Amino acid sequence: MDEGGWCGEGSAWDINTRSCTSGDVSCSPPSCWGLPNGPHPTPASSCNGYFTCSNGVRTDHVCPYQMIYDYYYKKCLPISSSVCxxxxxxxxxxxxxxxxxxxxxxxxxxxxxxxxxxxxxxxxxxxxxxxxxxSEKFSCWGGGRGNCQGRRDGYHTIPTSECHSYFLCRHQQLIQSFRCSPGLIFNGKECVQNDNFVCNSQANIPDCTNKINGFYTVERTSCKSFYFCQSGKKLSEHTCPGNNMFNGEQCVDPVLYQCSDFERVQQQSNLTNRFISSS
Structure with missing residues (x-):
């Protein structure tokens, strides 16, 4: 049930404090101009209030105690089961x-x-x-939440998912988790056919401890896989497609590079500098 009432002379209802207050208060313009009929959230109300429009006429409401207005469901719901x-x-x-x-x-x-x-x-x-x-190419997935601590903004493969699942980080916070549709795997950028990309999310997990910033070849992968370290943490891992090998800067045809496995690749290349500057 909505609460209602009337404030005395010289005071007004403050939607944030949920009380009649004198002086400056948080009020919204009493107008439904340009808005469709139905409920709408009250701006700057911390989700405590909403208003309904009916043929241009606005009526303000306040959610009951321990409830907030849910933008998605367009009604007041318990705080424990809703999102402001x-x-x-x-x-x-x-x-x-x-x-x-x-x-x-x-x-x-x-x-x-x-x-x-x-x-x-x-x-x-x-x-x-x-x-x-x-949605045929991407699937939203709520399980296997990734860890965004120390990761750059962007998409990252969930290590235990065999490249089927990935997550999005922004400002080291998890935004959303996803899962590729059947027959597709995540290549670091998008879901692709699994015959176009080799997944190595569980094998030879690299360690960036005490390593300088740059690209490194993953050991025992015949120079096919590589990863990037920054500030002692692994930010990304990649695998060259087909028969290509990682030469320390990019994936190239094997006739152009002779792999010396177990080597540590410390790059001061333009590619590394571009990667650092974009992180």
């Missing part, structure tokens, strides 16, 4: 963002730390962390 999407943009850069613990087709539009809108992808599409994509 209004606060989800705090500390995020301007743009689109996935919503942890929310349906995978839902995403946020943030600007200056504030939620501009909660949006959904079209039918049979999901949000991959950057844009809406067809």
């Amino acid at each position: 999407y209004e606060q989800a943009c705090g500390g995020r850069i301007n743009g689109l963002h996935s919503v942890p613990n929310a349906p995978c087709q839902v995403y946020l539009r943030c600007f200056n730390g504030a939620l501009i809108s909660l949006e959904s992808c079209p039918r049979n599409h999901i949000f991959d962390g950057q844009k809406c994509v067809v």
